[in-house]
Amino acid sequence: xxxxxxxxxxxxxxxxxxxxxxxxxxxxxxxxxxxxxxxxxxxxxxxxxxxxxxxxxxxxxxxxxxxxxxxxxxxxxxxxxxxxxxxxxxxxxxxxxxxxxxxxxxxxxxxxxxx
Amino acid sequence: xxxxxxxxxxxxxxxxxxxxxxxxxxxxxxxxxxxxxxxxxxxxxxxxxxxxxxxxxxxxxxxxxxxxxxxxxxxxxxxxxxxxxxxxxxxxxxxxxxxxxxxxxxxxxxxxxx
Numbered sequence: 001x002x003x004x005x006x007x008x009x010x011x012x013x014x015x016x017x018x019x020x021x022x023x024x025x026x027x028x029x030x031x032x033x034x035x036x037x038x039x040x041x042x043x044x045x046x047x048x049x050x051x052x053x054x055x056x057x058x059x060x061x062x063x064x065x066x067x068x069x070x071x072x073x074x075x076x077x078x079x080x081x082x083x084x085x086x087x088x089x090x091x092x093x094x095x096x097x098x099x100x101x102x103x104x105x106x107x108x109x110x111x112x113x114x115x
Numbered sequence: 116x117x118x119x120x121x122x123x124x125x126x127x128x129x130x131x132x133x134x135x136x137x138x139x140x141x142x143x144x145x146x147x148x149x150x151x152x153x154x155x156x157x158x159x160x161x162x163x164x165x166x167x168x169x170x171x172x173x174x175x176x177x178x179x180x181x182x183x184x185x186x187x188x189x190x191x192x193x194x195x196x197x198x199x200x201x202x203x204x205x206x207x208x209x210x211x212x213x214x215x216x217x218x219x220x221x222x223x224x225x226x227x228x229x
Contacts (some may be wrong), residue, residue, distance in 0.1 A: 035218075043203075045218075091157055091158065100209045100218075101148070101209070103160055104160065107155055
């Protein structure tokens with residue numbers, strides 16, 4: 001069955017430094033999509049970045065980039081120049097058939113940015 | 116404003132008393148989903164819907180029902196709630212027009228079943 005693994009329950013990073021949040025996935029489908037969401041303490045789910053399985057380049061959105069290693073089945077989120085407002089839960093999600101309807105989420109990583 | 120609206124935001128109720136959590140989106144999205152969020156487990160998909168009258172089970176459908184009679188609404192029904200359904204619930208919608216379209220989430224409903 002398709003599955004997402006996030007092995008870091010919690011992470012600390014110093015303000016202004018970069019941090020990498022790990023995500024590995026398991027799927028046998030050749031077509032899939034990977035998403036990262038942020039959940040601040042207020043509870044809302046905020047979309048950060050998307051990577052398609054056929055995309056040739058790693059996705060980037062502002063300070064967020066995705067280190068996509070297809071052969072290793074990993075899709076790590078890199079946050080550059082961390083800010084205090086980056087403190088939140090981060091979830092990696094797999095769109096299992098790449099139709100945008102059938103998702104599986106990882107358990108999440110809680111990131112704390114230290115001043 | 117484009118949004119997904121869930122009601123209620125908070126509910127404390129007792130075992131066996133039927134309840135419905137409503138979800139409505141104003142973006143004319145094709146796809147809608149329900150998730151529950153539990154500590155250490157992330158979000159788990161309960162049901163999803165590809166269009167009106169088209170629904171399918173997610174990973175944890177037991178004890179839940181859904182319906183999609185109108186495109187904008189996707190209520191979650193707990194016919195006989197039990198304490199193990201105490202959780203934070205999210206409704207989400209997505210356009211269904213492309214593979215890279217993120218889901219838009221509601222603000223969540225915190226259910227406590229005593």
